[in-house]
Amino acid sequence: MRRMVPALSLLICLIALAWSASPVKAQPLQTIYNTPQPTVVRVAIRAFNNPWGPILWVQTVGFQEYCSDVLPNEWMPDWNPQALEAGALAAKMFAWYNTLHPVTHQGFTYDVDNTTNYQYFKDLSGTPQTDAAVQAVWNMAYVPPSGEILPLDYRSGWHDGPNWVFVGSTFMSQWGSQYLASVGHTFLQILNLYYPNRQLRWVS
Amino acid sequence: MSGTTGEVCAAQTTSQNGPAELSSTLNTPSYHGTLVVRVGDPTGKHVAKAKVILVGENGKIIQSGDTNPQGQWVTHLTYHADPRLSMTRPLGTTTALVFAKGYNETVVFEVPLGQSSVAPVTLTPFVLGQRNEPQATLGNLHHILVADMLDYYAAQLGIARQSVSDLPMRVPANNTAPRP
Numbered sequence: 001m002r003r004m005v006p007a008l009s010l011l012i013c014l015i016a017l018a019w020s021a022s023p024v025k026a027q028p029l030q031t032i033y034n035t036p037q038p039t040v041v042r043v044a045i046r047a048f049n050n051p052w053g054p055i056l057w058v059q060t061v062g063f064q065e066y067c068s069d070v071l072p073n074e075w076m077p078d079w080n081p082q083a084l085e086a087g088a089l090a091a092k093m094f095a096w097y098n099t100l101h102p103v104t105h106q107g108f109t110y111d112v113d114n115t116t117n118y119q120y121f122k123d124l125s126g127t128p129q130t131d132a133a134v135q136a137v138w139n140m141a142y143v144p145p146s147g148e149i150l151p152l153d154y155r156s157g158w159h160d161g162p163n164w165v166f167v168g169s170t171f172m173s174q175w176g177s178q179y180l181a182s183v184g185h186t187f188l189q190i191l192n193l194y195y196p197n198r199q200l201r202w203v204s
Numbered sequence: 205m206s207g208t209t210g211e212v213c214a215a216q217t218t219s220q221n222g223p224a225e226l227s228s229t230l231n232t233p234s235y236h237g238t239l240v241v242r243v244g245d246p247t248g249k250h251v252a253k254a255k256v257i258l259v260g261e262n263g264k265i266i267q268s269g270d271t272n273p274q275g276q277w278v279t280h281l282t283y284h285a286d287p288r289l290s291m292t293r294p295l296g297t298t299t300a301l302v303f304a305k306g307y308n309e310t311v312v313f314e315v316p317l318g319q320s321s322v323a324p325v326t327l328t329p330f331v332l333g334q335r336n337e338p339q340a341t342l343g344n345l346h347h348i349l350v351a352d353m354l355d356y357y358a359a360q361l362g363i364a365r366q367s368v369s370d371l372p373m374r375v376p377a378n379n380t381a382p383r384p
Contacts, residue, residue: 057246069324124243127320174348
């Protein structure tokens, strides 16, 4: 019996070792090459667009419609069209990423909510200027060389300057985008400043 | 801003034809603008034939109309800049009352008015056996506008908004930061 105990221990160790060494299924990188654009977004509607408000319901919205109803609430509709296009691509990539990472909270499963926890969404709020910006970048993606779908996050920042603290930070300054556009930068130049090592790609 | 009349109005008019003038007790310039009221429900359905009434700050009806099959009602207004909200551009406000068959009536306070404004309204449907009280909500005030207002008034008292350092200089490779 005494001889069996070490043998049994050895056996258990071997089994444990084999278990831990078994190949882990690698999660394939979700890229624009293997992941289609979503057709819909599940939006948790919080009361009064309050980030801490209770979730009232989850609204399923067409992807482009969602982007059109985010942009005028995140960028000012009368801002420079190049700033709006930079914002439109950021809003789209941010949403695309989150449709790949849904959450369940308060009994609801959703991709984003309608507040600044994600992006401020207000149904039916699209304006002609912001709708045009969403349309202009709709077949574009802005991604790392691998094509991985990553969020283009942003913060409001401050008036009347490029907001240097954001440059290269992978966070775009909304006010900074407006300033840069007003001094002649294109939406792509704006994105390049705030999100280094990413490239424009076409998607269908 | 184009459309500025430059006049200083304290007197109020209502108009049934052409651009209606938003009544004001404020001695502020008036501006012309277009307001699109869009009415929908939580399922994303556009609500046609909803009655929209705009009320000025003197309590009088300024304009009213019905939404079209796309759930939209478009109106042209002359509004007075509301100094509380006009830090960077002249904005006015109005109050919108919305009535539609099968839905709870909704009042939207502080609907912002600019040169070209959109006022989205989501109506909640009547539910049998529920109280179906009227709803009250706020107009779609832009977060940048709200920030401007805070900065403006804070500066008058020599205070400032809190500066929250939430700007990581690098996004983690697997950006899975939890959200509330």
